[in-house]
Amino acid sequence: MGGTFDPIHYGHLLAAETARETCGLDEVWFFPSGEPPLKDSGPQADGASRLEMVYRAIDFQPHFRAMDIELEREGTSFTIDTIKALHELYPDRSFSIIIGADRVNDLPQWHEIEALAGMVSFIGVTRAGETFQLEQLPSFIADKLTIIEMPLMDISSTAIRNRVAAGRSIRFLLPEKVHSFIRRNGLYESV
Numbered sequence: 001m002g003g004t005f006d007p008i009h010y011g012h013l014l015a016a017e018t019a020r021e022t023c024g025l026d027e028v029w030f031f032p033s034g035e036p037p038l039k040d041s042g043p044q045a046d047g048a049s050r051l052e053m054v055y056r057a058i059d060f061q062p063h064f065r066a067m068d069i070e071l072e073r074e075g076t077s078f079t080i081d082t083i084k085a086l087h088e089l090y091p092d093r094s095f096s097i098i099i100g101a102d103r104v105n106d107l108p109q110w111h112e113i114e115a116l117a118g119m120v121s122f123i124g125v126t127r128a129g130e131t132f133q134l135e136q137l138p139s140f141i142a143d144k145l146t147i148i149e150m151p152l153m154d155i156s157s158t159a160i161r162n163r164v165a166a167g168r169s170i171r172f173l174l175p176e177k178v179h180s181f182i183r184r185n186g187l188y189e190s191v
């Protein structure tokens with residue numbers, strides 16, 4: 001599961017857990033991105049802080065792992081490069097990419113999507129406020145896509161950042177250990 005995780009929140013964690021359980025995954029690995037290709041502006045918090053927040057969020061969850069390979073790589077974070085690296089490191093494993101409904105709809109724009117679809121399968125998770133536009137997907141993507149439902153949580157990192165900047169509470173939208181890290185380091189206080 002990739003993302004900017006700026007910051008990670010309960011929507012991400014519940015999507016991951018629902019995918020793990022529904023699709024029988026051994027583990028879910030979280031990949032905070034370096035420079036995301038399809039976002040207007042870069043992440044607000046630096047990579048080390050976003051990774052630290054992922055570590056804090058998945059603390060002691062035996063099936064969850066935080067991976068820093070996209071942060072360590074120079075330049076734009078393309079998922080295909082991450083998958084190629086994973087196949088080299090773990091040749092006996094197969095990988096699925098977990099994405100929310102908003103990202104399912106932009107799959108056709110992903111870098112080298114045909115090659116990517118040949119290497120992985122996609123797990124698309126329902127997301128509050130988003131509708132799947134499945135008829136827009138070419139069959140080489142649709143054939144590799146499983147749609148699953150999670151209890152909808154209308155939470156986004158953007159809304160969390162805006163709340164902090166406005167001096168509002170973000171408690172219970174994300175784990176307390178992430179909350180305390182944001183407060184202690186003064187993250188997101190100015191937009």
Ligand code: ATP
Nearest residue numbers: 003004005011015099100103127153155156157158
């Ligand atoms: P931002 O508002 O900064 O874009 P975000 O909340 O969308 O943040 P991302 O890091 O962009 O978080 O998302 C990572 C992945 O998690 C994406 O595939 C996204 O669709 C999915 N996701 C994020 N929030 C939810 C949610 N509440 N429910 C389901 N999926 C989600």
Ligand code: MG
Nearest residue numbers: 004102156157
């Ligand atoms: Mg997003």
